[in-house]
Amino acid sequence: RGSWPGFYHSHTNGQESDIMLVDGPGFPRGQAEVLERLEALIQCVSELKEEMKSLKTALPMLQDHVREELRGRNETRRVSPLHKATPRRKRPAGASRAEGQSSEEGESEGGYITALTDSEEEEPREEEESCEELPEVQVSLLLDRVDRLHLGSDREKRESLNILLEQKEELGQNSAFLWRLARAYCDVHDICSAQEEKKRHAENGKQVGQEAVSLNPT
Template identity: 50%
Template sequence: MILGALAGVAGISLAIIWSRPNAFCPSVYLQSNDEWPAGMIMVDGQAELSTRIEALTLCMSELKEEMKALKNALLTIQDHVTNELRGQSVAVAEVALRPSRTKPLQRSMRTRRKMASRTISGARAVSQSSDEESDSGYMTAVTDFEQEESSLDEGHSGEEERADNLSILLKGIDTLHQGTEFDKRESLNILLAKREELGQNSTFLWRLIRAYCDIHDISSSLEEKKTHGESGKQVGEEAMRLDPSCAENHQWYAIMCGLIAEYDTVQNKMKNGLLFKDHVDKAIELKPQDPFSYYLMGRWCYVVAQLSWIEKKIAAMLFGETPSATIQDALTHFLKVEDIHPRYSKANYVFLAKCYSALGQTREARKMYEAACSMDPVSRDDEGAQRDLDLLCPSLGVQ
């Protein structure tokens, strides 16, 4: 469709040129030289030369526009081909590459070249100086196009290079996140060094929040934990303002709210607990097939189900609402995790076992216990779940 539209533009331009017969057939040719004084013939000759130069300039200008249009069309075709290879836009690529839509533009370009050639030849027969002016105009048009083409290529190449560099950086950060304590600290240092450059990118910012969470977990002093927790929450607030439609922003901001609740007043602890739920709900809404969000919601429901009567009353007095969730609610979310991603984590199996045990479903609890035992811990969350699993053994009658 794009090439067809360009061809239509070229055809309209060509029609405008052809609709000016006087530009190529001036009235002086309809009469013999003997019928005009010599001085008058010279005036008409100059008028003819001026007309031909004007037509040549028009052709060059329209040729330049056609070359720009062709360049844009080729860039569009390249994008469509890329999308087709990725399996994202086969139908659009087929339309863009359809041969029949390119022929009008090709015919128009060839016609314009012939017209320009005839005009140049006619002008040379009248005056040698018109040749020099025409050649200069043509070379200027070609040079301008080449400069613009080079600029477009450089800009496109620069964007691709920046995107590739960001992708490589983020993959490296994800690897460090799965590594040792040293790797996690190195990840935070790298992200902080790049923050000024990439701080407007949401995929960068949520990884920075995650890095603060990692350092919080491995820090030994309470003050250090609190510092990293507050820093991570501030980054989370910034990420929210930048891109509220990013599910990962909501996930890691919710986690930070949960972390700093450990060091805050009772009122702020309750407030952060409600913020946790709100943002996990939003993450589920934005990315409903992400098992991590359901795991977080299951954890929230499990904790709320354990709240005492007095704690719920305090929350109602402070915020006008009582947090409400049951063990069955928690179980539903943990089962959703398993449904989306079987064997998602050791921790998820442990909480499934705890929920079934609390509901008196010992047989199912033992199945989840065995599933948890079959997986090695790969995160600090899994390590904590292993301790809970050991405490669960007596109630399940497991040695």
């Protein structure tokens, strides 16, 4: 019929069959575009098949090429002087141990930085912090202990004063500690028999009491 498109089948040299669309007179343009797209799709499928065939042919060659490259790299590593073992001289056991310890302490690219140096710097710092301020828990335990000794015998009262005097350098800025120390001086003053000793404890107790008031007037 003259109103329908014509289809022509061609076969050339054993290749895939091609379909050619010939638009006939009076055929709607929208249907013709659809047929053109189908023809283009068939052509793309044919080209894709050819590419797949080429890829299948190239894969075995690619595997052989990769094997050759890996074999060449392995041979290069074996011949490379960097992988040859260098003999080491035997050293005394004491020297080897000393070197092992120094190497473990740390080595950086810019030079040697030993962990020993860092620890030596940290230890004085920790000691200074502990001398500046005792933990609150230890202070509380100390005050509880001297409170119990204050209620005990004469010997325990003297022991309380000695304990407080040992901690005066560290806790001399603690008003609660200073009040305990002033009280301990009063306790020892009361149990002393020598006037000179009584006078000395009374003066010391008065001075410590004034320090406590200056720290905490309330």
